Amino acid sequence: MQALRTIASSSHALRTMSRKGHNSNANALVASRAPLALGGPLSNEFYKRGLQYEAQHKHLTADVDFYRAVAREHGDRYWSSHAAPVESSRRSPATVMTLPDSISKSR
Amino acid sequence: MIGVARSRLGKSAELRLADMRRFDLCREFRLVLIAFNSIGHLHKRSDVENCFRCVKEHLAGDGLFVLSMFNPDLRLLTRRADDVREVSRYPDPESEHDVIVTETCSYDRATQILTSNWLYTIGGSNFDTQLLLRIFFPQELDALLHYAGFEIRHKFGSFDRTEFAADSSHQIILATAA
Numbered sequence: 001m002q003a004l005r006t007i008a009s010s011s012h013a014l015r016t017m018s019r020k021g022h023n024s025n026a027n028a029l030v031a032s033r034a035p036l037a038l039g040g041p042l043s044n045e046f047y048k049r050g051l052q053y054e055a056q057h058k059h060l061t062a063d064v065d066f067y068r069a070v071a072r073e074h075g076d077r078y079w080s081s082h083a084a085p086v087e088s089s090r091r092s093p094a095t096v097m098t099l100p101d102s103i104s105k106s107r
Numbered sequence: 108m109i110g111v112a113r114s115r116l117g118k119s120a121e122l123r124l125a126d127m128r129r130f131d132l133c134r135e136f137r138l139v140l141i142a143f144n145s146i147g148h149l150h151k152r153s154d155v156e157n158c159f160r161c162v163k164e165h166l167a168g169d170g171l172f173v174l175s176m177f178n179p180d181l182r183l184l185t186r187r188a189d190d191v192r193e194v195s196r197y198p199d200p201e202s203e204h205d206v207i208v209t210e211t212c213s214y215d216r217a218t219q220i221l222t223s224n225w226l227y228t229i230g231g232s233n234f235d236t237q238l239l240l241r242i243f244f245p246q247e248l249d250a251l252l253h254y255a256g257f258e259i260r261h262k263f264g265s266f267d268r269t270e271f272a273a274d275s276s277h278q279i280i281l282a283t284a285a
Binding site: 036037062063070 | 127132136137138139140141142143145158162165171173175265266267268279281
């Protein structure tokens with residue numbers, strides 16, 4: 001099973017990736033205030049015409065509201081969900097990872 | 108999908124196309140999420156174990172790991188493969204039509220993988236998509252977290268935070284490192 005990796009970084013990432021090694025210097029870490037969200041692969045068409053529309057029409061509102069509340073309660077005041085980013089989220093971007101489509105399709 | 112998400116989010120999120128079973132971001136997070144049934148994309152036990160290991164390595168000392176997955180309903184899992192069910196209907200913002208979403212599914216009782224075929228009909232056109240989701244039964248999911256070194260702090264049955272019970276629609280777990 002192949003595992004592709006394409007990485008995009010933001011200025012926030014560059015700031016927070018200042019330490020040398022994840023395991024060798026854990027005590028020196030300042031934990032990111034924005035969450036890490038792991039997600040699954042979806043086709044472009046499904047994402048554009050399915051999930052986004054459902055999100056816009058509140059089918060996923062309960063889920064999104066829950067995750068936002070948890071994030072707020074846990075100190076991540078600037079979190080944005082994939083469904084409805086908040087303006088202030090620019091100060092502390094979320095990190096989202098997904099499996100590449102190729103992995104899902106190979107199964 | 109990443110490109111579409113990036114065009115919407117701009118710099119509000121750092122998007123990575125990677126393998127959630129093996130990653131090293133060289134930082135820790137106070138909150139790690141696997142939302143919207145996404146854990147179902149991990150089909151094998153080793154997939155889940157590797158993913159949870161990575162999550163734990165990236166979780167800060169006071170960090171919280173939150174995941175949500177639907178609570179499997181045996182009546183739905185044992186539906187006939189030709190049983191078409193409407194799952195959603197909503198206005199299409201790009202036309203005067205409704206988007207009608209129907210689903211057929213089949214469930215493999217050996218692998219516990221549910222194959223869902225979703226058909227989106229918009230006016231006279233349609234497109235379909237297929238999702239292969241691993242089904243996690245409640246005690247199974249709890250055990251996987253336990254043996255990966257997590258302690259479940261809360262388990263909710265819906266997004267209004269009612270406690271998890273037999274008739275819950277979802278398994279929503281808030282866990283910390285044990």
